[in-house]
Amino acid sequence: MxxxxxxxxxxxxxxxxxxxxxxxxxxxxxxxxxxxxxxxxxxLGYTVTHQEHPMPMTPDHWTTIRGLVAWLDQQNGRDQQEITLRLLKLTEESGEVAQAWIGTTGQNPRKGTTHSVEDVADELCDVIVTAAVALASLVDDPAGHLYTKLRRIAERPRTP
CATH class of the missing domain: 1.20.5 (Single alpha-helices involved in coiled-coils or other helix-helix interfaces)
Incomplete structure (x- = not known):
């Protein structure tokens, strides 16, 4: 930071x-x-400048994401079926978040506590990366698309 x-x-x-x-x-x-x-x-004399895409993810993050997309494209291509599988991968990763959370609560008496909050955080990061890979597989400017979406969300009123 x-x-x-x-x-x-x-x-x-x-x-x-x-x-x-x-x-x-x-x-x-x-x-x-x-x-x-x-x-x-x-x-107070500070200078405030506008940045076209103040990224929620840094350019280095997007370089990693683009590298993952390129690797997947090389291995599997990028036809409609592959895009579908990349989108479905989000469901798999979300299930792993749920599994880890259940494991932190010890809800299953047969298994007891099997996961930590850090495990849940790791699984959430997997969801974020998987979503970013899917996004970068669909649009030419995933960083700009994410920035625009987050800006619209931030501008929404917080009232019912």
Missing amino acids: TPFPAGAVDALAHGLEDYRLTTPTDQQTPAEAAVAAAEYLVA
Whole structure:
């Protein structure tokens, strides 16, 4: 993680707190909170720049994902059946998350506790990687697609 100057972290915290206190709860959005925090940074002399795709995954992550896609393409091709299998792989990985979670609870009296929370986290990471491979197998710009989707999710109101 990139270290931030303590002053910048304080400015962000103050900007967000000010936004939280001065904006009615039903009108608060993540995008507006980000603007308020950025305004505090600018007021203190920090420079705020726009990045076209502030990636939820770094370029190095996407390099790994593209490498996995290339390897799968080389081994299996990329026809409709292969794409279908890559999508179905998500179901398999999700099942492993469920299995690990059940194992952390000891729900099966015959088996007892068989997994740790770290095992569950590892399985969740497998789901994320598998989803990224499937996404990169379907679209030309998976990073941009993910960024756009996350931005839309962040802008959704949090009210029923």
